[in-house]
Amino acid sequence: MTRPIRACVFDAYGTLFDVHAAVRGLAGRIGPRAAEMSQLWRTKQLEYTWVRSLAGRHADFRQVTKDALDYSIQFFSINDKTLSSDLMALYEKLDAYPEALGVLRHLRALGIKLAILSNGTPDWLEVAVRTAGIGELLDAVWSVEDVGIFKPDPKVYRVATRGFGMAAADMGFVSSNAWDAAGAATNGFRALWVNRSGAPAEYASMVPVRQVANLATLAKEFGLE
Numbered sequence: 001m002t003r004p005i006r007a008c009v010f011d012a013y014g015t016l017f018d019v020h021a022a023v024r025g026l027a028g029r030i031g032p033r034a035a036e037m038s039q040l041w042r043t044k045q046l047e048y049t050w051v052r053s054l055a056g057r058h059a060d061f062r063q064v065t066k067d068a069l070d071y072s073i074q075f076f077s078i079n080d081k082t083l084s085s086d087l088m089a090l091y092e093k094l095d096a097y098p099e100a101l102g103v104l105r106h107l108r109a110l111g112i113k114l115a116i117l118s119n120g121t122p123d124w125l126e127v128a129v130r131t132a133g134i135g136e137l138l139d140a141v142w143s144v145e146d147v148g149i150f151k152p153d154p155k156v157y158r159v160a161t162r163g164f165g166m167a168a169a170d171m172g173f174v175s176s177n178a179w180d181a182a183g184a185a186t187n188g189f190r191a192l193w194v195n196r197s198g199a200p201a202e203y204a205s206m207v208p209v210r211q212v213a214n215l216a217t218l219a220k221e222f223g224l225e
Helices: 021-025 034-055 061-075 083-091 100-109 122-132 154-164 178-186
Strands: 007-010 113-118 140-143 171-175 190-194 210-212
Touching: 021 034, 021 083, 034 061, 061 083, 100 113, 113 122, 113 154, 122 140, 140 154, 154 171, 154 178, 171 178, 178 190
Parallel strands: 007 113, 007 171, 113 140, 171 190, 190 210
Antiparallel strands: none
């Protein structure tokens, strides 16, 4: 039987925090294509992290998110001069998914060390963690700014192994991004992809990654109960 994990590392945006909450909050100002705009914003946000990493032109997650938002507003021809700044303000305080707090409490009660490893900037992560009320449950909150490159560069995942001083094989890694879960798995973590939308499997030819529909079953998936 596979031994239980000793620590669990979470991606933040899209995994613990709902990246579409900001647009939902201002959907009336955006119009009937608000959901489409939110999805484009997210897609471009991630795309820009990869392009900057490959090009060696790092900018922090706040800048990348703003660039992606401004592109999306232009793409949908939205004429609202304060929309960008208002959405960015909401993005700092995204809603956590409903099950997140309970799952973190349960894992903590089982003696598991908990951390976030995120593309987010340290200040954004501090606000998001405080807003969600999960700070006391976390042993660490790590940002890619520690290494100056975005996921899935291997240097990012090594932040967690160094931080906890344990092998990746002793840690779970949880992400709603298939590419992030695959990146963690290729670096030795016991990764889970939170596939809330039921999307087709990705990166199977690179590395197998187990899927869950939400965070609720993590303890069972990692052999803790």
